[in-house]
Amino acid sequence: MNPFQSSSKCLLFLFVLLWCSQSMNAQKAATDSSEVRALNSIFQQWGIQASDSWNISGEPCSGSAVNTSDPVFMNPSNSPAIRCECYFNNTTLCHITGLIVVALNTRGVIPEELLDLPFLTVLGLDRNFFSGPLPAFMGKMSRLEFLSIGSNEFSGLIPKELGNLEELRTLFLSVNNFSGTLPQELGNLVNLERLYIDSCGLGKEIPSTFANLVNLQIFSANDNAFTGKMPDFVGNNWTKLTGLRFQGNSFEGPIPSSFANLNSLRSLRIGDIYNGSSSLDFIRNLNKLTDL
Ligand SMILES: *[C@@H]1O[C@H](CO)[C@@H](O)[C@H](O)[C@H]1NC(C)=O
Ligand SMILES: *[C@@H]1O[C@H](CO)[C@@H](O)[C@H](O)[C@H]1NC(C)=O
Ligand SMILES: *[C@@H]1O[C@H](CO)[C@@H](O)[C@H](O)[C@H]1NC(C)=O
Ligand SMILES: *[C@@H]1O[C@H](CO)[C@@H](O)[C@H](O)[C@H]1NC(C)=O
Ligand SMILES: *[C@@H]1O[C@H](CO)[C@@H](O)[C@H](O)[C@H]1NC(C)=O
Ligand SMILES: *[C@@H]1O[C@H](CO)[C@@H](O)[C@H](O)[C@H]1NC(C)=O
Numbered sequence: 649m650n651p652f653q654s655s656s657k658c659l660l661f662l663f664v665l666l667w668c669s670q671s672m673n674a675q676k677a678a679t680d681s682s683e684v685r686a687l688n689s690i691f692q693q694w695g696i697q698a699s700d701s702w703n704i705s706g707e708p709c710s711g712s713a714v715n716t717s718d719p720v721f722m723n724p725s726n727s728p729a730i731r732c733e734c735y736f737n738n739t740t741l742c743h744i745t746g747l748i749v750v751a752l753n754t755r756g757v758i759p760e761e762l763l764d765l766p767f768l769t770v771l772g773l774d775r776n777f778f779s780g781p782l783p784a785f786m787g788k789m790s791r792l793e794f795l796s797i798g799s800n801e802f803s804g805l806i807p808k809e810l811g812n813l814e815e816l817r818t819l820f821l822s823v824n825n826f827s828g829t830l831p832q833e834l835g836n837l838v839n840l841e842r843l844y845i846d847s848c849g850l851g852k853e854i855p856s857t858f859a860n861l862v863n864l865q866i867f868s869a870n871d872n873a874f875t876g877k878m879p880d881f882v883g884n885n886w887t888k889l890t891g892l893r894f895q896g897n898s899f900e901g902p903i904p905s906s907f908a909n910l911n912s913l914r915s916l917r918i919g920d921i922y923n924g925s926s927s928l929d930f931i932r933n934l935n936k937l938t939d940l
């Protein structure tokens with residue numbers, strides 16, 4: 649064997665060693681064990697399983713779960729899906745930051761084990777047959793930025809504790825079987841940009857605390873039983889509004905003249921309440937709207 653051959657073999661060996669140690673490093677990050685227990689328990693209660701693209705050999709934060717790209721995680725055809733962040737404790741520890749269980753005909757309730765996923769920022773449970781109330785303990789899921797539970801069979805009152813979720817940007821509750829009214833505590837959600845509560849079974853007046861929701865871009869509340877006057881604060885305080893849907897409720901009186909301030913509004917559905925002269929002036933000035 650000539651020296652050149654042996655040194656190239658040596659080099660190859662070194663490369664393999666390096667590659668091995670690197671891929672071992674990459675796999676060193678492991679999911680927080682209490683989160684693994686919680687996830688397994690939740691999935692067991694809901695009768696679902698991790699997909700083949702993650703939970704490879706029992707390690708949930710692997711494969712597609714560590715791909716943080718939204719189109720991968722949010723794609724309904726990848727449901728159920730989790731998303732992990734693995735930079736904790738010097739990149740040795742992964743926390744589950746997102747959970748999506750969408751359109752799987754899943755039945756069950758919101759389990760308390762969700763509190764053992766304390767790093768969750770995204771929870772999406774849309775288009776299933778989940779039922780029971782939204783439990784008050786959801787108010788402790790303090791990192792949530794996106795909560796979407798639309799098109800299920802949830803019932804009962806909207807818990808006032810949801811008003812503690814001050815990081816929320818999106819709250820989607822549409823098409824469920826709630827009762828009662830909007831808790832005034834939801835007025836604390838000052839970072840909220842999108843609130844969807846269409847066909848939710850809610851009624852009475854929109855609380856005056858909602859004047860604080862100054863970052864709202866979309867407020868979608870069609871087909872409920874809201875009463876009283878349309879609130880003035882919509883026009884005075886929700887200055888970033890691009891979409892407003894109020895159709896199919898029981899509001900009285902004219903559209904407040906303050907609505908003419910809504911310079912960013914592009915989509916408006918307020919249905920059959922046009923009444924009174926200020927409404928007419930308002931409608932005449934709606935040349936900006938693309939979707940009336
Ligand atoms: C992940 O895989 C392990 C081992 O195969 C299994 O016991 C566990 O139930 C799986 N977890 C989920 C959430 O499906
Ligand atoms: C994430 O998944 C997408 C689509 O499958 C892929 O194009 C991308 O390279 C992946 N990113 C990482 C970091 O694996
Ligand atoms: C880092 O690890 C320690 C010890 O295992 C643990 O107590 C701590 O919670 C971890 N930090 C994070 C941010 O997870
Ligand atoms: C983090 O890990 C790297 C590589 O394993 C090591 O060199 C570094 O000292 C660690 N840093 C801390 C703060 O533990
Ligand atoms: C909705 O809730 C009401 C009671 O509030 C109940 O009578 C009705 O059966 C529920 N409907 C569905 C589809 O769950
Ligand atoms: C709402 O708008 C009115 C009129 O501009 C203003 O006086 C009031 O302070 C605003 N309220 C909030 C909560 O921003």
Ligand SMILES: *[C@@H]1O[C@H](CO)[C@@H](O)[C@H](O)[C@H]1NC(C)=O
Pocket residue numbers: 899900901923924
């Ligand atoms: C419309 O306005 C008139 C006069 O202000 C009032 O009598 C009537 O009840 C209003 N209709 C509705 C549906 O609010």
